[in-house]
Structures are given as C-alpha cells and as structure tokens.
Amino acid sequence: MSGSSSFRSRGRGRGGAGRFTNSAPSTPLPPDRDLMEGLRPSPILTLQIPTTPSGAKDVVISNLESIGSYNWTTDTAPTIIVPGALSHSPIAGSPPEWQNKAPPYQVPADIGLFFVDQNGFRMPSAVLLPLITAVDMVHEARGSPAAFDWATGFDFVTDRNGLRKLMRWIDGAGADPPPRDFRIDMQLAGSTVLLNRWERRTRENFSGYSFGFNFEKASTDPALGCEQSTGHHRVIKYDMNGLKMVVRFEVDACIPSAAPPSAASKSVGSIDDLADIFASTKLGARAAPAPPKTSHGLTVVQGGAAIPHASVVELTTRAEHRVADFDWKDAYPQLFFSQTPHHFLAVHNRGRFSAVHKRKLGASELRAVERTIQPSLKKFRAALDVIKALVVKHGQRGRLTLVCRDGKLAVFERESSANCLPDEVIARFEN
Structure with a gap:
C-alpha cells in the first residue's frame, strides 16, 4: 500500500482485526536505531553510480516463477501460515481479496500502529528465515522428492524493498533533497549474496491524515481463515539480464477467483485455534494437514493453496489534488521488481473515494514508463554486479553493510561475525 509520499509509511498493516497492531491514536515506540549500530567507524569503500555504455541492453525480467508465500498471524x-498440498484446506496463506466495491464510499482516517517491516519486527535476528521456510514448505507440498536447492543458481536473495532503495540511490544522484538514508546488511552464503533489510524502526504510528490503510480494509476481505493475518508475503524467482534473483515482497490484495466467498464463519485467534480447525475439517479421503511445527523460533502452520501470480494487486491511494503529480518514476520499480501485474490507484477527497484507476503491468502506458527509467535500470543492474563482486571478494567470513547517507553509498564492515540465518540454513547454500 502506497498511501503516503513518506518513505517510512510504505509499511503495511493487514488482515481483519490484525491489520493494525493497535487502535489507539498514538502508541509509544522504542527510540530509532542508530544507522551505524554495530558497524566499524570507517568505510572500506564508497560506491560510485555506474556508467553504462550507450549500447547496453535493456534490463528485462524473464523466467518468472512463484516459489513461496506466507501470512503472518x-x-x-x-x-x-504457508500454503500446503491441501487445496481445499480452510486455512489459506493468501492476501486479502479485492471486492471491487463501487465508489463513492467514505473511509475514516488511519490511526494506530502499522508495520514498516513486519519480518524485521517478528524475526529481527533472521529476517530472511520466513522466506526460506516458506519456499521449502511449498516445494515439499508440490511433491518434490528432494529439498529445495539453495546451493546452485542464485546470485541474490533479497526483499524488493532493498532493490527499490538502491534504485532511489541511483535516481537521487545530485538531488536536493537527497534520497532518504538507508542501510542493507549483506552476507555471502555459498555463492549467493543475502541482502537483509534493516530499518531504524519496524513499526510506526499513523499521522491521522492518511486514508490508504482504511481504504484497503474497506475494499478487501480477508481470505478464508486469514482473518487474523497481519500481512501476506510472496516469494518469486527470476532472471534479470543474467542475474538469478529470489525476491520477497508484501502483497496488498488479489483478484479472487470465482470460488465461494472467502469470509470465514469462525474467527481464528491463535495457533491452537488454527490447529483445531484443521483437526475438525472433513476432507474426505484427503490426508490431515501437517500439525504446526516450530524451528529456529518460527512456528509454521500449513494450509491452503497458493494464489496465481496473475491475480496479485498493488493498491495505492492519492488525494484528488495530487493525482496529476503521481510519481511513476518512483512507483514503477515497485511493480517491476516484483512483476506485480495489477496496479489500482484509488482517488479520494478527505477519505471519500470517488474512483479507482486500474492499470496492468503490460499496458502501453506503463511500458512507456519503463522505457523512461531504462537508463536507471541499466545503472542499477551494473551496480548489482559491483555489489556481488565486492561481497564475494570478502568471502564467507565477510560481514559487509551498505549505508546510504546524504545520497552517498558506502560499504562498512560489521563488528559482529554472527550469521544472518541459522548455521544449518546457511549451510544449505554451500555445495
């Protein structure tokens, strides 16, 4: 959901009663983390924005495949909740379903807390672990005899958020003001570079002047069994001009199939309730769902079937007087890096929504936007080569971090040699 121009406010709350972490107007939060927390004081290198030859090929994403998804509870x-082999399970790790509600309609202003980075909030010492776990379980549910192969073929495992930050660094060269400061912690696992999202704060209070999250609440219904979900994440893999990428991103909504309505008649309030529903559901000759299991501090409930990528929707809201100024140069990479096929831009006047402009990724209007940002995409693609070469040079024991301050991107060493994933998970990236 992109309901505000603030970079920090691009986090999300989601799903029924769990969409927001608190309904109070303002909740005290811990102080912001120091951008240089745990880093050695002097950078080892300052990265320059790459130059690309005039004949460089356009950046193209190919061989897209959805390989995992999950819902936080x-x-x-x-x-x-991770989709499993039981396609008719009552618990589905799925995003909210778009209801195509006819405007106009009024929604209240957003209040309370929302997540900036839910993975970082819930798994601060292993932000990529839910991604790995979800991919493994979906791979197993598809009947594959061997475990998912993390050891061959991937150059980067990352959140879409990190790719967008690097694009903003490239586009913000010489800008006033410069792009917002950011940090990305990196580690080499086998031959794969792990890019770990890092935020000063993982939750934020709404200002009370935005309407995007309540628009989503009014315009979608939680998928069956996901009434207490607080966010749906999807994992895809693809080729980007020769780089093999695994990318995680959060999904605002999906276009539902012609299946029966998704609202469940029974509320799911805890992991025990989820297990009870699994146990009491009659599935004929189908095997019972696997019981919840916990590993490395993460509990997994299996159920449901993954939604097709073609149904994924990005929701965005804008006030009527700002629609003409919508920044497609900044917004398009969000669609591009996740190959999100649908973009819905909802227009409002103080929370009264009057129209929803729907666009598809392959439409001529958005293809024109892509052509205009290709120079930046080419520099971005070249920057990934530089970053990977640097991380590989420092080897398995290297602990490097990218820090962007005042538009300058520097590389620092971390003081701790701790792994960003459990040791046995890191080992799966090694041949």
Whole structure:
C-alpha cells in the first residue's frame, strides 16, 4: 500500500482485526536505531553510480516463477501460515481479496500502529528465515522428492524493498533533497549474496491524515481463515539480464477467483485455534494437514493453496489534488521488481473515494514508463554486479553493510561475525 509520499509509511498493516497492531491514536515506540549500530567507524569503500555504455541492453525480467508465500498471524510467538498440498484446506496463506466495491464510499482516517517491516519486527535476528521456510514448505507440498536447492543458481536473495532503495540511490544522484538514508546488511552464503533489510524502526504510528490503510480494509476481505493475518508475503524467482534473483515482497490484495466467498464463519485467534480447525475439517479421503511445527523460533502452520501470480494487486491511494503529480518514476520499480501485474490507484477527497484507476503491468502506458527509467535500470543492474563482486571478494567470513547517507553509498564492515540465518540454513547454500 502506497498511501503516503513518506518513505517510512510504505509499511503495511493487514488482515481483519490484525491489520493494525493497535487502535489507539498514538502508541509509544522504542527510540530509532542508530544507522551505524554495530558497524566499524570507517568505510572500506564508497560506491560510485555506474556508467553504462550507450549500447547496453535493456534490463528485462524473464523466467518468472512463484516459489513461496506466507501470512503472518497475530500470535505472540512468530507464526506464519504457508500454503500446503491441501487445496481445499480452510486455512489459506493468501492476501486479502479485492471486492471491487463501487465508489463513492467514505473511509475514516488511519490511526494506530502499522508495520514498516513486519519480518524485521517478528524475526529481527533472521529476517530472511520466513522466506526460506516458506519456499521449502511449498516445494515439499508440490511433491518434490528432494529439498529445495539453495546451493546452485542464485546470485541474490533479497526483499524488493532493498532493490527499490538502491534504485532511489541511483535516481537521487545530485538531488536536493537527497534520497532518504538507508542501510542493507549483506552476507555471502555459498555463492549467493543475502541482502537483509534493516530499518531504524519496524513499526510506526499513523499521522491521522492518511486514508490508504482504511481504504484497503474497506475494499478487501480477508481470505478464508486469514482473518487474523497481519500481512501476506510472496516469494518469486527470476532472471534479470543474467542475474538469478529470489525476491520477497508484501502483497496488498488479489483478484479472487470465482470460488465461494472467502469470509470465514469462525474467527481464528491463535495457533491452537488454527490447529483445531484443521483437526475438525472433513476432507474426505484427503490426508490431515501437517500439525504446526516450530524451528529456529518460527512456528509454521500449513494450509491452503497458493494464489496465481496473475491475480496479485498493488493498491495505492492519492488525494484528488495530487493525482496529476503521481510519481511513476518512483512507483514503477515497485511493480517491476516484483512483476506485480495489477496496479489500482484509488482517488479520494478527505477519505471519500470517488474512483479507482486500474492499470496492468503490460499496458502501453506503463511500458512507456519503463522505457523512461531504462537508463536507471541499466545503472542499477551494473551496480548489482559491483555489489556481488565486492561481497564475494570478502568471502564467507565477510560481514559487509551498505549505508546510504546524504545520497552517498558506502560499504562498512560489521563488528559482529554472527550469521544472518541459522548455521544449518546457511549451510544449505554451500555445495
């Protein structure tokens, strides 16, 4: 959901009662983390924005495949719902379903807390672990005899958020003001570079002047069994001009199939409730769902069937007086890096929504936007080569971090040699 021009406010709350972490107008939060926390004081290198030859090929994404998805739940212990082999399970790790509600309609202003980075909030010491776990479970549910192969073929495993930050660094060269400061922690696992999202704060209070999250709440219904979900994440893999990428991103909504309505008659309040529903559901000759299991501090509930990538929707809201100024140069990479096929731009006047402009990724209007940003995409693609070569040079024991301050991107070493994933998970990237 992109309901505000603030970079920090691009986090999300989601799903029924769990869309927001608190309904109070303002909740005290911990102080912001220091951008240089845990880093050695002097950079080892300052990266320059690459130059690309005039004949460089356009950046193209090919061989797209969805390989995993999951929903966070409201449970105190970190718990995700991962689609399993049971296509008719009552619990589906799915995004909210777009209801195509006819405007106009009024929604209240957003209040309370929302997540900036839910993965970082719930799994701060292993932000990529839910991604790995979800991919493994979906791979197993598809009947594959061997475990998912993380050891060959991938150059980067990352959140879409990190790719967008690097694009903003490239586009912000010489800008006033410069792009917002950011940090990305990196580690080499086998021959794969792991890019770990890092935020000063993982939750934020709404200002009370935005309407995007309540628009989503009014315009979607939670998928069956996901009433207490607090966010749906999707994992895809693709080729980007020779780089093999695994990318995680959060999904605002999906276009539902012609299946029966998704609203469940029974509320799911805890991991035990989820297990009870699994146990009581009659599935004929189908095997019972696997019981919840916990590994490395993450509990996994299996169920449901993954939605097709073609149904994924990015929701964005804008006030009527700002629609003409919508920044497609900044917004398009969000669609591009996740290959999100649908973009819905909802227009409002103080929360009264009057129209929803729907666009498809392959439409001529958005193809024109892509052509205008190809020079930046080419520099971005070249920057990924530089970053990978640097991380590989420092080897398995290297602990490097990218820090962008005042538009300058520098590389620092971390003081700690701790792995960003459990040791046995890191080992799966090694041949």
